[in-house]
Amino acid sequence: xxxxxxxxxxxxxxxxxxxxxxxxxxxxxxxxxxxxxxxxxxxxxxxxxxxxxxxxxxxxxxxxxxxxxxxxxxxxxxxxxxxxxxxxxxxxxxxxxxxxxxxxxxxxxxxxxxxxxxxxxxxxxxxxxxxxxxxxxxxxxxxxxxxxxxxxxxxxxxxxxxxxxxxxxxxxxxxxxxxxxxxxxxxxxxxxxxxxxxxxxxxxxxxxxxxxxxxxxxxxxxxxxxxxxxxxxxxxxxxxxxxxxxx
Amino acid sequence: xxxxxxxxxxxxxxxxxxxxxxxxxxxxxxxxxxxxxxxxxxxxxxxxxxxxxxxxxxxxxxxxxxxxxxxxxxxxxxxxxxxxxxxxxxxxxxxxxxxxxxxxxxxxxxxxxxxxxxxxxxxxxxxxxxxxxxxxxxxxxxxxxxxxxxxxxxxxxxxxxxxxxxxxxxxxxxxxxxxxxxxxxxxxxxxxxxxxxxxxxxxxxxxxxxxxxxxxxxxxxxxxxxxxxxxxxxxxxxxxxxxxxxx
Numbered sequence: 001x002x003x004x005x006x007x008x009x010x011x012x013x014x015x016x017x018x019x020x021x022x023x024x025x026x027x028x029x030x031x032x033x034x035x036x037x038x039x040x041x042x043x044x045x046x047x048x049x050x051x052x053x054x055x056x057x058x059x060x061x062x063x064x065x066x067x068x069x070x071x072x073x074x075x076x077x078x079x080x081x082x083x084x085x086x087x088x089x090x091x092x093x094x095x096x097x098x099x100x101x102x103x104x105x106x107x108x109x110x111x112x113x114x115x116x117x118x119x120x121x122x123x124x125x126x127x128x129x130x131x132x133x134x135x136x137x138x139x140x141x142x143x144x145x146x147x148x149x150x151x152x153x154x155x156x157x158x159x160x161x162x163x164x165x166x167x168x169x170x171x172x173x174x175x176x177x178x179x180x181x182x183x184x185x186x187x188x189x190x191x192x193x194x195x196x197x198x199x200x201x202x203x204x205x206x207x208x209x210x211x212x213x214x215x216x217x218x219x220x221x222x223x224x225x226x227x228x229x230x231x232x233x234x235x236x237x238x239x240x241x242x243x244x245x246x247x
Numbered sequence: 248x249x250x251x252x253x254x255x256x257x258x259x260x261x262x263x264x265x266x267x268x269x270x271x272x273x274x275x276x277x278x279x280x281x282x283x284x285x286x287x288x289x290x291x292x293x294x295x296x297x298x299x300x301x302x303x304x305x306x307x308x309x310x311x312x313x314x315x316x317x318x319x320x321x322x323x324x325x326x327x328x329x330x331x332x333x334x335x336x337x338x339x340x341x342x343x344x345x346x347x348x349x350x351x352x353x354x355x356x357x358x359x360x361x362x363x364x365x366x367x368x369x370x371x372x373x374x375x376x377x378x379x380x381x382x383x384x385x386x387x388x389x390x391x392x393x394x395x396x397x398x399x400x401x402x403x404x405x406x407x408x409x410x411x412x413x414x415x416x417x418x419x420x421x422x423x424x425x426x427x428x429x430x431x432x433x434x435x436x437x438x439x440x441x442x443x444x445x446x447x448x449x450x451x452x453x454x455x456x457x458x459x460x461x462x463x464x465x466x467x468x469x470x471x472x473x474x475x476x477x478x479x480x481x482x483x484x485x486x487x488x489x490x491x492x493x494x
Contacts, residue, residue, distance in 0.1 A: 094481050097473050109486060129414050129472065131378035132487045139489055153472075156413060156444060163410040166403060167376050197403060225376060225400075226344050236340050237491050239356060240379045242386055244484050244491040 010210040018175040021065035021148040028181040035102040039069035043086045055083045065148035078122040088113040096126035112140045125149040128157040138168035143220040147174040166197025257457040265422040268312035268395040275429040282349040286316035290333045302330040312395035325369040335360040343373035372396040375404040385415035390467040394421040413444025
């Protein structure tokens with residue numbers, strides 16, 4: 001929280017600020033007990049209160065990865081906070097590596113939140129490799145997908161994000177972590193991509209920093225790839241049944 | 248056919264050779280009549296015969312875009328040919344720009360062909376922007392997707408192809424056209440990407456050329472992104488229903 005506090009003032013005046021995955025706990029747990037110690041019930045712990053206080057101080061919305069406790073279960077979650085309180089929550093749907101040792105899989109679907117100035121969805125880290133969820137969120141009207149991350153596979157996600165943005169005509173903000181924790185090194189290079197697939201901000205590989213860009217949501221709401229090709233009207237869902245077949 | 252003939256000898260010894268979209272007709276038709284004139288019934292016209300003769304001469308398999316006539320209908324198709332004859336056919340599912348003026352949408356699904364040394368699927372040009380079909384073909388066991396193209400949007404597909412390859416752990420060969428036809432300029436930069444998302448061959452923007460690479464299908468059959476993450480077992484199809492909802 002001290003580190004976030006020292007950087008977040010640079011984002012005064014922004015509408016939406018995105019922090020990395022599990023920003024209240026770190027990532028590389030050695031036991032379920034350790035994971036549990038740093039978890040909190042959303043809206044009822046010190047990290048939720050801290051985020052709310054920052055939203056009230058600066059007037060922005062915050063998206064932050066959070067180690068969420070719900071009864072006996074933990075979730076790798078992302079929350080959307082405004083000065084009015086907790087607006088929404090997403091629980092990571094595709095867990096990475098040994099995360100199932102600590103976390104339940106996400107069970108809240110793929111919600112979109114209408115902030116008036118922008119429709120916002122959240123995905124977390126390894127969700128990046130499943131194009132299904134990016135498509136679904138775009139089809140549900142997301143202008144912007146905020147993507148708190150603790151990426152460790154070198155450069156793969158950072159290469160995919162502009163393509164997700166382009167194929168779905170949306171903005172994506174991937175807020176990644178830098179530095180190391182135990183045997184895991186995080187790859188930094190946080191990226192903001194626009195609906196044309198251009199990278200409009202790229203952070204460094206090793207430094208903690210805040211980057212600010214302007215987004216034009218009208219660009220994300222224009223789904224015409226050519227004057228005759230609407231990205232979603234062109235879809236052939238009757239041909240995609242295999243994607244939805246239960247295991 | 249003369250142009251293809253002059254280059255294709257360089258591919259002697261290859262297992263699979265991929266040609267661009269609509270390789271027997273050109274792309275930029277001004278009327279349905281013009282499109283019809285250069286079309287042929289698969290397996291029964293001069294282009295099919297030419298491809299078969301080349302397969303017999305060199306012993307390879309050919310994938311080629313073809314302006315296909317079937318009764319009163321035209322299809323923007325891709326065929327797979329061996330020295331034994333026509334093995335398979337794919338009809339473009341997502342038509343681009345004014346193509347619906349000439350072509351019916353593909354109605355043969357997303358077939359995969361097992362050649363013994365490799366399981367092969369075909370997609371055509373603008374299919375690139377629909378991640379659904381790449382995922383489906385990979386789930387159906389494609390090691391390699393051959394992607395005849397006449398790309399005109401600058402650089403977008405070429406950026407997406409390595410990401411499709413990486414997200415699905417498959418090989419992709421995009422054989423694109425160079426040069427211009429009427430008001431359309433084709434973007435070249437044919438690309439071969441491997442299951443790690445690396446570009447293992449990239450052709451030039453403006454020259455007709457043949458490129459040959461070795462593919463290791465065992466790499467495409469290993470769907471473990473980490474020791475604990477199987478790309479397809481990790482999927483959450485119960486959460487993807489929107490992708491398959493009929494219009």
